Amino acid sequence: MPRFLPEQPLTEATARTGILLVNLGTPDAPTAPATRRYLKEFLSDPRVVEIPQAVWLPILNGVILNTRPARSAKLYRKIWLPEGSPLLVYSQRQAQKLASVLADGGTPVTVELGMRYGNPSIPDAMARLKAAGCDRILVLPLYPQYAASTTASTFDAVSRELTRYRRIPALRMVTRYPDHPGYIDALAASVREHWAAHGKPERLLMSFHGLPKRSIDLGDPYYHECQLTGRLLADALDLPEDGYLITYQSRFGRAEWLQPYTVPTLEAWAKAGIKRVDVICPGFPADCLETLEEIAMGGKESFLAAGGEQFRYIPALNEREDWIAALARIAREELGGWLEASPTGNPESITGIRAVSVGVQDEWA
Numbered sequence: 001m002p003r004f005l006p007e008q009p010l011t012e013a014t015a016r017t018g019i020l021l022v023n024l025g026t027p028d029a030p031t032a033p034a035t036r037r038y039l040k041e042f043l044s045d046p047r048v049v050e051i052p053q054a055v056w057l058p059i060l061n062g063v064i065l066n067t068r069p070a071r072s073a074k075l076y077r078k079i080w081l082p083e084g085s086p087l088l089v090y091s092q093r094q095a096q097k098l099a100s101v102l103a104d105g106g107t108p109v110t111v112e113l114g115m116r117y118g119n120p121s122i123p124d125a126m127a128r129l130k131a132a133g134c135d136r137i138l139v140l141p142l143y144p145q146y147a148a149s150t151t152a153s154t155f156d157a158v159s160r161e162l163t164r165y166r167r168i169p170a171l172r173m174v175t176r177y178p179d180h181p182g183y184i185d186a187l188a189a190s191v192r193e194h195w196a197a198h199g200k201p202e203r204l205l206m207s208f209h210g211l212p213k214r215s216i217d218l219g220d221p222y223y224h225e226c227q228l229t230g231r232l233l234a235d236a237l238d239l240p241e242d243g244y245l246i247t248y249q250s251r252f253g254r255a256e257w258l259q260p261y262t263v264p265t266l267e268a269w270a271k272a273g274i275k276r277v278d279v280i281c282p283g284f285p286a287d288c289l290e291t292l293e294e295i296a297m298g299g300k301e302s303f304l305a306a307g308g309e310q311f312r313y314i315p316a317l318n319e320r321e322d323w324i325a326a327l328a329r330i331a332r333e334e335l336g337g338w339l340e341a342s343p344t345g346n347p348e349s350i351t352g353i354r355a356v357s358v359g360v361q362d363e364w365a
């Protein structure tokens, strides 16, 4: 049994650039066993829970995985689409549309979606890129703001898989785009369209996924990147200081997480007499459990119960044309120097190198 995965012979036709689009991942089904499998993989990642594994794993396996899966599965059932989990459905459509926008723009690259946890896995997506002949890969995570628990964990998974390869591809990775004009403009356009259809609220709440405060104290740039996105979005919308607030959601466990917390803020606003709010979750390019259940359903319920009168959730960017165009722009910018060599996807300029390496292979065959 060879130590590394077997390789297909190198041919001229196989040289291509591929994009590995990555998102977090989601259960295969809205059931307790499928949610348990997903949470086990997710919460065993030391990038996600930074408690020493000898302390954390007994808590995870003994307590959390015996209680949370059934509870979370019930929540997933509230948002599940006929085609599957929203996070997967929207991420898959983003991958397909990104490939077609790039191809229409003269950049024919293969795009594969890989989920950090669950399916389709990052190793499977990388195998598909390899089978398509991609020997240059751009990793593009659907995380505009850098966090070690998401972005660095993606890098861990990609690089771990590469340790099994004999012939590794050239590799690039987008690590952050919290201030990319295409991303900010798409967010601003989605808010303006929402206001044109439904009217303007008293306040706009921008809710980002939370992180333990300790991670920021240890140097994670996530908080600053969320604040940057939020401020740029507010500027693009000409919002006054008291017209919006950036908050953090999805707290997990008892430690302090980034503040202010989303739902307590909504309740405090309602109690202070704010009647009409809109909520957007700019850090989630695809709608998912955390936006659809926790915010659009749970946040609304809390706001109304505390005396608020009108709560509107502004959907994630999902398949918006301007967002797919922004992703294509980000990809093209990061692919600089790779695409020039292969304007038609057929890398003439490196044909000579290919011919030599194929020749050497033949000699040893």
Ligand SMILES: C=CC1=C(C)c2cc3[nH]c(cc4nc(cc5[nH]c(cc1n2)c(C)c5CCC(=O)O)C(CCC(=O)O)=C4C)c(C)c3C=C
Residues within 6 Å of the ligand: 024, 025, 026, 027, 048, 049, 068, 072, 085, 087, 143, 147, 149, 150, 209, 210, 211, 212, 222, 250, 252, 283, 284, 287, 288, 289, 290
């Ligand atoms: C220790 C816990 C967690 C950290 C740290 C964390 C960071 C983090 N997560 C996202 C994006 C998503 N998280 C989602 C779900 C989710 N997150 C956690 C915990 C942590 N996240 C849990 C336990 C769950 C599962 C749901 C539940 O049981 O409550 C999702 C949605 C997944 C879906 O299937 O729809 C996303 C997306 C980011 C961006 C982030 C760090 C910045």
Ligand SMILES: [Fe+2]
Residues within 6 Å of the ligand: 209, 250
């Ligand atoms: Fe999360």
Ligand SMILES: [Fe+2]
Residues within 6 Å of the ligand: 250, 289, 290, 294
């Ligand atoms: Fe949540």
